[in-house]
Amino acid sequence: xxxxxTCSSCGYKHSxxxxxxxxxxxxxxxxxxxxxxxxxxxxRNEGTRIYTETHPLAA
Numbered sequence: 001x002x003x004x005x006t007c008s009s010c011g012y013k014h015s016x017x018x019x020x021x022x023x024x025x026x027x028x029x030x031x032x033x034x035x036x037x038x039x040x041x042x043x044r045n046e047g048t049r050i051y052t053e054t055h056p057l058a059a
Contacts, residue, residue: 001046005013007031 004024006013011041014024017035024031024038033041 003042003046004035006038006040006042008033008038008045013030
């Protein structure tokens with residue numbers, strides 16, 4: 001998935017970014033962050049989502 005092209009704040013996918021664009025500026029919510037940091041947050045969030053789907057809490 002496009003981890004460095006997706007806003008970690010609102011989820012907007014900014015598909016027009018080039019690899020040379022190192023700062024992510026979300027055109028939807030205005031969130032600004034370095035793309036590597038953005039990707040790390042999105043990868044963590046996706047890993048957490050997958051883990052919680054496959055390891056439900058016991059009642």
